[in-house]
Amino acid sequence: MEPKQTQDKYEKITELAKRRGFFWPSYEIYGGVAGFVTFGPLGTILKRRIEDKFRDFFIRRFGMQEIESSIITPGKVFEASGHLAHFKEPLVECLKCHKRFRADHLLQEQAKMSDTETEKLSLKELETTLKEKDIHCPECHSKNFDTPKQFLTMFTTTIGPYSEATGYGRPEAAQGIFVEFKRLYEYAREKMPFGVAQIGHALRNEISPRQGLIRLREFTIMDVEYFFDPEEPCPWIKQIENETIHIIPAELKKKNIKKPIKTTIKKAMEKGYVKTPWQAFFMAQAKLFLTQLGVPPDKQRFIEKLEWEKAHYSLQSFDQEIYLDRWGWTEVSGLAYRTDYDLSRHMESSGVDMRVYKEYEKPITKERTVIKPVMAKLGPAFKKDAAKIVQLLQKINPKDAETALEKQGFIMLESFKILPDHVKISKEKIEEKGKHFIPHVVEPSFGSDRLTYITLEYAYQQKEDRTVLKLPREIAPIQIGVFPLLNRDELLKKAQKIHKKLFDAGFSVEYDDSGSVGRRYARMDEIGTPLCITIDHQTLKDKTVTIRDRDTRKQVRTSTKRLISTLHDYFHNNKRFEELGTPVK
């Protein structure tokens, strides 16, 4: 039976992936669990090569730090970050039509309650409020609802044996960076800007994960948190200002315009589509990264998230989308401008000062109004309360106090009436040598599982009934196949010797002597091996071998002596295949 004609690329790739050991659903022998995959031998290498490329492309090139933090995270962290509040979705089911709705949204829509009001409500309160406000199902207008249930999409666990301490599986790696900010900043020798990256697993208890590698419950996230001073320009923007991107800004999206604008980074900044140059800079890099993984620029676009779609921490977010055969435009990375949100929250919650200090080139002298208590008057007037008043005075705006005293002759601090005699208001010249501020953050964030799938989809080609994975040479799991042309002892031995030589030189290389040579080439094409070396009669005579190119099937002949440096040139110095030797035939 021929394979189905209707098979789309997703089906072809999942079939190939299972057959050749890239990836498959986990726990199949127990029936499988949705949202988990196992990467097989080839998939593991491919995914690692993509992650290594990310390391090279982002971390190494921009001098970032890479860290590895824990997946299990104490509850406090997600309380501070706002995740606990925002990951809870109270769902309620209509008992008549069995549709599910957000209980808080129903109250907002029908009872005109504000989101701050509904946010406070417990599940029980939601249930009673639904009845009180006479809420009906928007679908069938029934007023019979099941009890609302919270869906927390973070995985919950307890830390330690006695455990009052709730822990969560991190839904993003970013918090692991923010909580370590102080040490990382010190490590960076207190220089701004700087970036920290993390590659690791994240967990999201998705309600219904689907789409293979695209939406998983456990996945690998590659996060960059780039810290910068929002008052300083981005020094690298010039490098990429002429890079073109396809972009759908929120204003177009709201008008339901789905056609992206093709523009340069420079113009996108000028038009105000992107709120910080750092964000624009990483958008350009994200585009280049995907291009290097094999996705043509016209299959990529950036789409801005609307106000209500954005994460709670984000001032502006773009999804980087890639066009996929089955699902159309699909998110591969998110670029969020997180401002100082996370650091501020952790600062507030932990009490640790996360601000950085920056010295000005020249000290700035400023004049400012100060208000000082005159203790000689204040003390006798307020006795025990005097100390409290001194504290209160520190919190008020001296300028406001000054005008209040001028206009009404006193200021009220709580119940205390402060008269002009009690304080001294003066102008002071202050020399500011620098400033304290909370760094802002832009976050490009990729899923390496998704990238693995996307890379496979864009590499997948069918040529004359043969499957070829045109993987970029630097990420191909197997770099070289080595074959003896004939099953003759001398050739076998020679081929094995060459195989070992390349293996020892650090190449990932596979030896194969089974079946015909054509079959072996086909096997290698299917897993994306860029080069195959064949040992034939002539090898024994003049110590040359043929190298065959996956994409063109052309062959060149080259000497075994220079083989290692020739291959090194191809894989590491980007040398063209044609330059590897003299053409055959």
Place this chain on the structure above:
RNA sequence: GCGGCCGUAGUCUAGCUUGGUCAGGACACCGGCUUCCCAAGCCGAGAACCCGGGUUCAAAUCCCGGCGGCCGCACCA
């Protein structure tokens, strides 16, 4: 979680309507022959009815439940 469709060797599938042969094929894989530059051929081997329960003399087939997959709704920080 709801609705629709679906689940047979490594992969793709036939058989299911109408219960009854050793569950058939193709490709892949393994061993051998072939001595070979693009999945050639020949011989041979291994390998499957998602799980549980029910109906029945008899279940891949019918019924129920579970798990899983795809699509739609919802969700997607």
